[in-house]
Amino acid sequence: MGDAMTRSLKPPRLSDTTLRDGSHAMRHQFTREQVRAVVGALDQAGVPVIEVTHGDGLAGSSIQYGFSRTDEMELIEEACQTATQARIAALLLPGIGTRQELKEAIKRGIQVVRIATQCTEADISQQHFGMAKEMGLEAVGFLMMAHMRPPEFLAQQALLMEQYGADCVYVVDSAGALLPHEAAARVSALKRALKIQVGFHAHNNLGLGIGNTLAAVEAGADQIDGSLRGFGAGAGNAATELLAASLDKLGLNPGLDVFGLLNAAEFVVAPFMPFQPIPDRDSIAIGYAGVYSTFLLHAKRLGAKYGVDPLDIMVELGRRKTVAGQEDWILDVTLELAQQKASAAKAQALT
Amino acid sequence: MSSPANNKVKVAILGSGNIGTDLMFKILREPGHMELALLAGIEPQSEGLARARALGINASHDGIQPILDDPAIRIVFDATSAHAHVRHAKLLREAGRIAIDLTPAARGPYVIPPVNLGAHLLEPNVNLITCGGQATIPLVHAVSRVATVDYAEMVSTIASLSAGPGTRQNIDEFTFTTARGLEVIGGAKSGKAIIILNPADPPILMRNTIYVMLAAEEADQAAIAASVEAMVTTVQAYVPGYRLRNRPVFETRETPAGRRLLVVMLLEVAGAGDYLPRYAGNLDIMTASARQVGEVFAQHLLKHPLPLNGGDR
Numbered sequence: 001m002g003d004a005m006t007r008s009l010k011p012p013r014l015s016d017t018t019l020r021d022g023s024h025a026m027r028h029q030f031t032r033e034q035v036r037a038v039v040g041a042l043d044q045a046g047v048p049v050i051e052v053t054h055g056d057g058l059a060g061s062s063i064q065y066g067f068s069r070t071d072e073m074e075l076i077e078e079a080c081q082t083a084t085q086a087r088i089a090a091l092l093l094p095g096i097g098t099r100q101e102l103k104e105a106i107k108r109g110i111q112v113v114r115i116a117t118q119c120t121e122a123d124i125s126q127q128h129f130g131m132a133k134e135m136g137l138e139a140v141g142f143l144m145m146a147h148m149r150p151p152e153f154l155a156q157q158a159l160l161m162e163q164y165g166a167d168c169v170y171v172v173d174s175a176g177a178l179l180p181h182e183a184a185a186r187v188s189a190l191k192r193a194l195k196i197q198v199g200f201h202a203h204n205n206l207g208l209g210i211g212n213t214l215a216a217v218e219a220g221a222d223q224i225d226g227s228l229r230g231f232g233a234g235a236g237n238a239a240t241e242l243l244a245a246s247l248d249k250l251g252l253n254p255g256l257d258v259f260g261l262l263n264a265a266e267f268v269v270a271p272f273m274p275f276q277p278i279p280d281r282d283s284i285a286i287g288y289a290g291v292y293s294t295f296l297l298h299a300k301r302l303g304a305k306y307g308v309d310p311l312d313i314m315v316e317l318g319r320r321k322t323v324a325g326q327e328d329w330i331l332d333v334t335l336e337l338a339q340q341k342a343s344a345a346k347a348q349a350l351t
Numbered sequence: 352m353s354s355p356a357n358n359k360v361k362v363a364i365l366g367s368g369n370i371g372t373d374l375m376f377k378i379l380r381e382p383g384h385m386e387l388a389l390l391a392g393i394e395p396q397s398e399g400l401a402r403a404r405a406l407g408i409n410a411s412h413d414g415i416q417p418i419l420d421d422p423a424i425r426i427v428f429d430a431t432s433a434h435a436h437v438r439h440a441k442l443l444r445e446a447g448r449i450a451i452d453l454t455p456a457a458r459g460p461y462v463i464p465p466v467n468l469g470a471h472l473l474e475p476n477v478n479l480i481t482c483g484g485q486a487t488i489p490l491v492h493a494v495s496r497v498a499t500v501d502y503a504e505m506v507s508t509i510a511s512l513s514a515g516p517g518t519r520q521n522i523d524e525f526t527f528t529t530a531r532g533l534e535v536i537g538g539a540k541s542g543k544a545i546i547i548l549n550p551a552d553p554p555i556l557m558r559n560t561i562y563v564m565l566a567a568e569e570a571d572q573a574a575i576a577a578s579v580e581a582m583v584t585t586v587q588a589y590v591p592g593y594r595l596r597n598r599p600v601f602e603t604r605e606t607p608a609g610r611r612l613l614v615v616m617l618l619e620v621a622g623a624g625d626y627l628p629r630y631a632g633n634l635d636i637m638t639a640s641a642r643q644v645g646e647v648f649a650q651h652l653l654k655h656p657l658p659l660n661g662g663d664r
Contacts, residue, residue: 062543063504063562067607095546098523120511120550124522148550321551328506328560332617335597 011247011254013223015049015112016042016240017201018269019079020091021225021232023055024294025277029069032078034272038228039082041268045260047240049112051089052079055233055294056325057116058090058097058105064327065294073108080109087111087138093325094124099131106135115161116142116172118323119149122157129164140199140223141169144324147177147290151189158190158198168197168223173212174324176203176234176287180215183208187219199223202238204230205287207279209238214246228261228269229276234286234293236277241265285311289318298330306338313337359386360649361423365415365439366430367392367399369515369627370453374428374638375403376625381642384649388424391417402626415439419446426648428641429454432517440476449652450476451644453637455517455524463536464643465585466492472651477644481525482633483507483544484532485640486559486593490616493582495538497574499566501608503539505529506562508547510554513631522546539563556592557620557632565612572601575614589643590636592621592629 018038023030035052042050054060054072061068072090079088089112090105102113113132115125122143132139141161143154158169171186178186183200190198200216202209202225213224226243230236241261247253270276277283282300286293291314299317303310316333317326362378362385364371371390378387390403395412403410411417418424419442426449429436436456443450452458459476462468466489471477479485487505494500507529518525526544533542549555579599586593600615620632627634 059543062545063502063564063604063606063613064506064545064560069607094522095526095548098526100523100527118548118550121519121548123516124519124548126520127523320555321549323547323549323551325506325545325547326508326549328617329508329558331560331600331615332558332596335600335617 009217009220009252011252012217012221013048013254014240014243014256015051015089015223015225016047016227017051017225017237018227018231018240019075020051020053020055021237022227023053024233024297025231025236026274027297028054028061028066030075031070032074035075035078036082037268038264039079039086041260041264043083043086045257045264046255047086049089050079050083050086051091051114052076053091056096057093058101060093060096073104076105076110077108089114091116092128093117094128096325099128102128102131106137110137112138112140114140114142114170116144116324119143119146119154119157122160125161126164129161129166133165138167139165141166142172142201143169144172144174145292146171146173146186147175147182148321151185154186155189155193158194162194162196166196168199169194170199170201170223171216172201173203174292175290176205176209176293177290178208178212179206180208180211183212184215184219187216187221191220197222199225201225203233203287203293204235204237204277205279205283205293207235209236210242210246213238213243217247217252228265229273231269231273232277232293234277234296235279235283239265282310282314285314289314291317291322292324292326295327295330298327299334302330302334306334308334308337308341357386358653359384360425360652361386361388362426362428362645362649363387363389363391363418363424364428364430365391365418367394367397367403367410368430370634370638371428371430372399372402373626373634374430374641375399375408377623377638377642378645379406379408380625383646384653385426385645388421389417391415415442418448425449425652426451426645428645444475449648451641451648452476452478453641455481455521455528457528461532461536462644463488463492464589464640464647465489465582466536468644468647472648479637479640479644480532481529482509482557482637483525483546483559484529485636486557486618486620486633487561488532488537489582489586490561490579490618491533491537491539491563493578494563494575494614497578498570500537500539500563501566501611502541502543502564503533503537504543504545504562505533506545506547506560507633508549508555508558509633510557510630511548511550512554513557513633514548554628554630556630557636559618559620561616561618563614564606565614568603568610568612570612575599579616590620590639591623592632592635594619
């Protein structure tokens with residue numbers, strides 16, 4: 001199989017993030033048993049990298065983002081003990097996690113660290129790349145909310161991460177706001193600028209998780225992300241099993257067991273999912289407004305509590321150009337919208 | 352020698368960058384019991400030094416030396432870098448001067464003016480923690496003085512343009528230092544700090560969210576709200592742009608420690624715009640706090656003149 005367009009391409013490496021991005025949809029309630037089952041199934045199906053961390057990265061367990069039910073270090077350790085061929089990765093957002101937690105995660109057995117910054121702030125990651133390389137890890141850079149800046153700008157930020165020692169830099173569509181040609185243009189710009197590999201991480205808020213990832217692969221992405229059943233923040237990620245099936249049909253299967261992944265999605269992950277992330281009203285609003293996918297559940301909770309439509313909350317957060325990690329602004333905006341609503345109702349009652 | 356004749360204490364600023372220059376403007380605008388004798392830098396072409404000269408303030412690019420050479424200067428604000436302050440701290444201590452450290456060097460105890468400064472007026476060196484610490488620790492303390500606080504978490508969001516290379520290359524240190532301050536001075540059993548840089552244009556004002564988790568599910572909410580309100584007024588006296596966007600929000604939540612009452616405070620800090628732009632509330636609160644610390648030390652020195660060269664203090 002494989003047509004002319006894909007003949008020059010090589011199969012991308014796939015990292016599965018069910019146990020990290022899925023932590024958002026799970027409200028950070030993963031157990032050791034679930035981690036063991038998911039890692040076991042992914043490992044057996046040939047997935048080479050499996051990410052396990054609190055959804056907001058190392059040390060993300062907090063009031064701001066939600067407390068972990070089980071300490072992420074225990075989950076990382078469980079994953080490392082379970083995997084036979086796969087390497088375990090952790091996510092780190094400088095400003096939230098520090099080298100202290102990175103060191104601990106290395107002690108528990110991670111071999112890959114993915115270091116994520118807002119796509120304009122790559123220069124806060126130098127000390128973390130430094131430690132990762134010093135300790136012999138594979139270090140991957142994540143430029144989050146990549147829809148907020150044009151391709152050439154992203155390439156400049158990616159170059160900083162390359163200088164700090166990154167082995168690969170990802171274009172991360174945290175808001176699920178990119179269209180396929182925009183995803184491809186960003187990957188191409190990084191491919192032209194960097195000597196190292198380039199990756200792409202999708203969210204499905206506009207229903208383009210798979211489409212954008214395939215566009216990124218066509219643009220030369222060396223690494224891509226998926227999660228089983230698309231289990232992740234917002235409308236979820238590109239589903240790992242769907243990626244495996246479509247890459248296989250393109251002649252670009254990097255060695256994944258397609259049916260094994262279908263079974264893992266259906267029989268291991270689906271039974272414990274509290275809901276199936278899909279591009280519904282509120283998730284589409286996230287992609288459309290261009291806000292961080294993890295805002296979804298927080299906005300739903302606060303919207304219900306204060307009687308404000310989550311859609312209005314998302315649009316206002318987009319207008320304020322909020323970035324990754326600013327969950328506290330959801331309360332701020334919700335209170336403001338609730339006050340506006342109350343004073344409008346009062347004015348109406350007076351007339 | 353302090354100048355009791357005019358009831359002023361001579362002070363100097365070391366570091367003629369953005370922070371040192373903004374501090375100069377603040378002291379000139381509101382000198383209190385201080386007399387600004389010198390702005391010292393190392394860069395002859397520095398804009399800060401040029402501004403000082405234009406205002407008739409002594410300016411030097413010979414670093415710390417002219418400060419050491421003038422025994423009348425009793426208080427020195429250090430707005431250089433952590434690395435430089437390690438050396439300055441030693442020299443100033445030996446020369447019997449009081450150092451107010453705006454860098455992360457932390458050679459002396461952490462101080463928050465309305466919380467613990469009074470306990471450290473005999474120290475030769477005090478440190479201002481971090482911008483996020485100056486902003487949030489007073490409010491954690493306001494809660495912990497009326498209720499038992501198990502845990503305090505702060506999230507500081509600052510405009511990208513207001514974060515210099517020092518902050519960017521040492522972001523972990525911001526986290527460690529601020530978290531420690533929430534515990535030691537804020538009064539929380541454990542603390543956590545998160546910092547986010549926001550690149551929006553026009554730049555956002557500094558914003559801080561403070562979550563305080565109490566030791567119980569119930570507490571006297573009115574007493575907490577009153578204590579917080581009083582603290583905001585106290586801080587506003589020296590940081591005019593300091594304000595809560597809403598009254599404290601109370602919320603009961605399931606936590607790993609069980610059901611607990613949370614106090615959530617949404618704080619905004621606008622700068623005074625003395626030299627730095629208004630959005631840089633994070634820098635303004637450092638210079639405003641430093642001025643306040645200097646003023647309290649100056650008043651203390653005028654009441655209790657200390658011998659010079661008190662290197663053994």
